[in-house]
Amino acid sequence: MAGGEERTTAGAPYPVVLVVGPSGVGKNAVIRAALAQGWNAEYVPSYTSRPPRSGEREGDPYHFVSEADFQALAQAGDLWEWTQVHGNWYGSGKRALAAPRAYAYAVTDMDLIGAWFVKTQIPHDAILVFVLPPSWAELRRRMAGQAGSAQDLYRRWGRAMREMQWTSAADLLIVNQDVQQAARALRTGVEAYRRSASVDPPLPATCVVEFEGGQVPVPALVRAGDDPEWVCRRALALAGPTRLPQLIQGDGLFDPDGGELALEACWEEEPGRYRARVTVVASPTRPPRVSG
Ligand SMILES: Nc1nc2c(ncn2[C@@H]2O[C@H](COP(=O)(O)OP(=O)(O)O)[C@@H](O)[C@H]2O)c(=O)[nH]1
Ligand SMILES: Nc1ncnc2c1ncn2[C@@H]1O[C@H](COP(=O)(O)OP(=O)(O)O)[C@@H](O)[C@H]1O
Incomplete structure (x- = not known):
């Protein structure tokens, strides 16, 4: 190759x-x-x-x-x-x-x-x-x-x-x-990932991702000093215990059912514990916004 x-x-x-x-x-x-x-x-x-x-x-x-x-x-x-x-x-x-x-x-x-x-x-x-x-x-x-x-x-x-x-x-x-x-x-x-990786060793931690209407505990490998936005993206990618997880594709977050998620905010609440607020901007039942 x-x-x-x-x-x-x-x-x-x-x-x-x-x-x-x-x-x-x-x-x-x-x-x-x-x-x-x-x-x-x-x-x-x-x-x-x-x-x-x-x-x-x-x-x-x-x-x-x-x-x-x-x-x-x-x-x-x-x-x-x-x-x-x-x-x-x-x-x-x-x-x-x-x-x-x-x-x-x-x-x-x-x-x-x-x-x-x-x-x-x-x-x-x-x-x-x-x-x-x-x-x-x-x-x-x-x-x-x-x-x-x-x-x-x-x-x-x-x-x-x-x-x-x-x-x-x-x-x-x-x-x-x-x-x-x-x-x-x-x-x-x-x-x-490279941009957000820190020099500290990986620490097992639990992320809590806050969605509209609920919280999903997500086991993930988080490194001390990680960029919260990237941690939340990874946590979202891993979320969903029984179905294929939300996906990272390009710079966007996509729901496996065809919906599109927008990451509105994310922050480190306490060391190793992150929260993200996410909204569905497009779904199969709600067609994507057309710009222009
Ligand atoms: N541990 C290890 N696994 C490898 C290595 N190279 C390939 N594999 C894995 O060996 C498996 C068989 O690969 P391959 O012969 O290409 O068959 P395929 O499964 O039909 O694509 C795949 O899971 C590869 O990821 C290696 O250097 N080390
Ligand atoms: N996105 C895709 N859509 C359709 N077929 C695919 C896609 N990606 C790979 N394939 C096909 O799947 C088969 C396995 O792909 P390959 O890259 O050899 O898998 P792996 O390396 O994981 O064993 C190949 O015939 C390949 O052409």
Whole structure:
């Protein structure tokens, strides 16, 4: 995969964007689209022992190696972390991810445990982005296109169910309905997260988001000194215990049922406790305002 056109000074410090989400949700498609849109990031391929699929080649999207070579890399300490998924080995190259480069970000996709492991090693320099499907039916459709058999599909689905319970571990949630829109959300979301990230270690905290007519307690990872507006955006993105959360897309907040939310105010009420006031400005039953 090629990187974007915009570049920064070679050797500048840069964070690692770890893209996670269920198999088939479109992690690779979103990363590719973001790079094609000119995102200032470089894709860092992992190593895998699985054979290339049609259309794949060395370095895109993986370094394809034999199982013996993979074990040798692991034993030599060249892998940051590794795991077995669907019977194949996957691991991220330590030097490749840690090397200084000419882009603002390194981006790679991983399974959730691998990404969480990297995040614990470099909490300030890793941004964990969870890609969500627009619906279960659509995830199944995409996954079925990748699965080699009914049994393989069943296995992928089980894994997806387990991973989807951990969306609250993410720094950023993105719904991949339209791939170009999701790619823009990845770019703008990472930028916004980076701007608001503090140097303090992450603290588990509870956010309370005040909506019109009620309060929703939202478990979220909040860092001391976080910008309240960004905390509230994340809290809103995570809100909704039984349905897909409100979504961050671009700079706006969108309700999954098609409504659009406006963040009116947000503030830190006491350390680690945030409130936001949000109103619905457009919903399926209330058409969006037309300007001009
Ligand atoms: N832990 C870890 N997981 C990885 C790495 N590279 C890829 N994966 C994950 O391995 C899984 C299988 O990836 P892939 O072969 O592309 O199959 P897919 O699920 O059909 O897209 C996905 O969940 C990837 O995110 C890595 O370096 N480390
Ligand atoms: N927004 C989207 N709308 C429709 N199909 C998509 C979308 N994003 C990805 N896909 C398709 O879903 C399949 C899985 O995408 P891929 O990027 O390989 O997923 P992952 O990397 O998460 O396993 C591919 O066939 C891809 O073209």
